[in-house]
Amino acid sequence: MSLTFDRTDTSLLGRWWWTVDRWTLAALLLLMGIGCVLIITASPSVANRIGMETFGLVKRQLVWLPLALVVLFVASLATPRWVRRLSVVALLGSIFLLALTLVIGTEIKGATRWISFAGLSVQPAEFAKPFFAVTLAWVLATGKQEDFPGIMVASGLWLLVASLLALQPDVGQTAIITGIFLVQLFLAGLPMFWVLGLGIMAISAFMGAYFTMPHVTERVNAFLNPEAGDRYQIGRSLEAFMNGGLWGRGPGEGTIKQYLPDAHADFIFAVAGEELGLIACLIIVSLFAFIVLRGFARLLHEESLFVLLAATGLLVQFGFQALINMGSTLHLMPTKGMTLPFISYGGSSLVALALGMGMLLALTRRRAGTESEEP
Template sequence: MTTFTRLDRSVVGRWWWTVDRWTLLAVLLLIIMGGIMVLAASPAVASRIGVDSFHFVKRQFFYLPLAFAIIFSISLMSPIWVRRTAVIVFGVSLILTLATLLIGPEVKGAKRWLWFGSFTLQPTEFLKPTFAVVSAWMFAQQRKNDEIPGNLIAGILFLIVVGLLLLQPDVGMTLVVSAVWFAQFFLAGLGIMWVVLFLGVGIVGAASAYIFFPHVSSRVDRFLKPEGGENYQIERAMEAFQTGGFFGVGPGDGSVKRVLPDAHTDFIFAVVGEEFGVLFCLLLLGLFAFIVLRGFGRLLEEKNFFVVLAAAGLLTQFGLQAIINIGVNLRLMPTKGMTLPFISYGGSSMLALAVLMGMLLALSRRRAGAGDI
C-alpha cells in the first residue's frame, strides 16, 4: 500500500497534504449517495417511458468515474491554471450555448440542449461555474490595477450570459447566475448606492419575468395559490415525505417514483424522503451545509483576492442550487427544473459539478506564501 509522507514532493504527494481532505470526503460521500439514489429512483421511471429498467443507472454510472477524474485532475491545478481552464471552458460554453438557440432541439418550449449521438449536452451547466471564476478574475484585476476595466468587462460578460439564458429561456438559471455575480461584485467592494440600484434592477427583472414569461407566471401562481392550480408533482412529493417519516419505508419500497415524471432528477429528494426518511434527508442537508460552511471558513485565512472571489462564487452557486432543489421539493418555493448537486440524474449536471468542485478544491488548497495573481 502506497502512503504519502509530508516529505513527498511528487505532484500527488503535494496534493494530498494541501487539499481539503474533509471537503473531498464530503463530496465523495455525496457522489456515492447520488449513485445509490439514482439506482433506487430511476428504474421505475425508465420502465414507465418504455426503456430498459437500468437505462438511467447505466448512463449515470458511466459518468461517475469521469466525474472523479475531473475532480482529481482539476484539483491538482494552481490558481493560475484554474483561471486559464475556466476562461477556455467558458468561451467554449458560450459558443455552444449560442448553438443551442440555432440548432438545438426544442424540449418543453426551451432550447437548452445539444445532441452528440446518444449524449445530451446542456452547455449552460458548464457556463455557470466557469463564469463565476472569470468574473472573479475581472473583479480582482480591477482592484489590483484601476487602469484595467475589470468591473466593466465583468458587467458586459454578465449581460451576454443573461441574454443567452433568457433567450433559451431559462429564468431560474438566470436568477442563480445573477445572484452569484452580485455576491462577487459585493465582495469586490460594490458601493452602497450600486447595491441599492442592483437590488432594484433585480426586483424589476423578477417582475418582468413574471409578466413576459408565461411558464414563470404559471409556476408562481400555482405556488401562491396551490389549491387553485395543478401541482401534481409537488403534492406527490409532500405525500412521499409524510409516508417516509423519520426512517423511511426502505430502499426500493417507495411508490412515489412510479408516478413522479421527474423522480430521478428534479424530485429525487422526495424519493430519498420516502425510502430513507427524514433523518437521511438531514444527513444530506448536513453534507451540503458542511461543504459550503467549511469552504467559506477556509476563505477567512486566504490572502489571494482572486481566490476569495472565485471560491465564494463557486460556493454560493453550489449552495443555491441545493437550496432551490430542496426548497421546491418541500413546497417552499415555486417549481424550477434544477438538479440536486451530485444526487440527481444527469450527465451534464454531474460533469459540470465535477468541474466546479475540482476548481473549488484547487483554489482552497494550502499554498505557502500565496498572494495576488
C-alpha cells in the same frame, strides 16, 4: 504498495494529499455515493415509463460517474493560475455553445437547453456556471489591482450570459448566475448603493419574467395560491415525505417514484424522503451545508482577492443550486427544474459540478504565498 503519503513526500500526489481539503473531498464523495443509491432506486420506474430498459438510466449515470471522479481529481491538482486560464477560455466556449443552443438545440418541455451530437446530450448552461464564477472573479480582481474597468466588463459578461440563459428560457440558471454576480460584486468592494441598484434591476428582470413567460406565471401562481394551478408534482412530493416518516420505508420500497415524472432528477430529494426518511434527508442537507461553510472557513485568511472571489462564486453556485432544488421539492419556493448537486440524474450536471468543485479544492489548497497571490 502503500497508499499513504508521508509529510516529506514532495511528489505531485504527496503535495496534493497534504494540501487539499480532505474533509470537503470526503463530503463530496459521500454525496456521490448517496446519489448512486438514489439513482438506482428512483430511475427504473422512470425508465419503464418512457420505454427504456429497466436499468438504462442507471447504466448511463454510472458511465458518467468515473469521468466525474477523474475530472474532480485532475481539477483539484491545478494551481490558481491554471484554474483562471482554463475558465477564461472555457467560458468563451460555453458562451458560443449557449448561443448555438438557441439555433440547433433540442426543445424539451418548451425550453431549448440541450445540444445533441453523437448520441449524447449536453447542457452548456451547466458548464457555463463554474467558468463564469472564476472568470468574473479574475475580471473583478484585476479591476481592483490595475487600471482596468473590471466592474464594467463583469457587468457586460453577466448581461451576456444571463440574456442567453433567459432566451432558452431558463430562469433558474439565470438566477444562479445573477446570485454569483451580486455576491462577487459585494465582496470586491463595490459601494452598497450600486449593489442595491443592481439587485433591484435583477428583481425587476424576474418580475418581467413573471409577466411575460407563461410557465413562470403558472408556477408562481401555483405557489402563492394552491388552487390556481397544477399541484400534481408538488403534492406527490410532499406526500413522499409524509410516507417516509423518520426512518423511511427502505431503499427501493417507495411508491411515489412511480408517479413523479422527474423522480430521478428534479424530485429525487422526495424519493430520499420516502425511502430513506427524515434523518437521511437531514444528513444530505448537512453535507451541503458543511461543504459550503467549510469552504468559507478555508477562505477566512485568504490574501488573494482572485482566490477569495472565485472560490466564493463556486460555493454560491453549489449552495444556491442545492437550495433551489430542495426548496422546490418541499414547496418552500415555486417549483423549478434544477438538479440536486451530485445526487440527481444527469451527466452534464454531474461532470460540470465535479469540475466546479475540483476547481474549488484547487483554490482552497494550502500553498506558499507566491502561488496564490496572482489575480
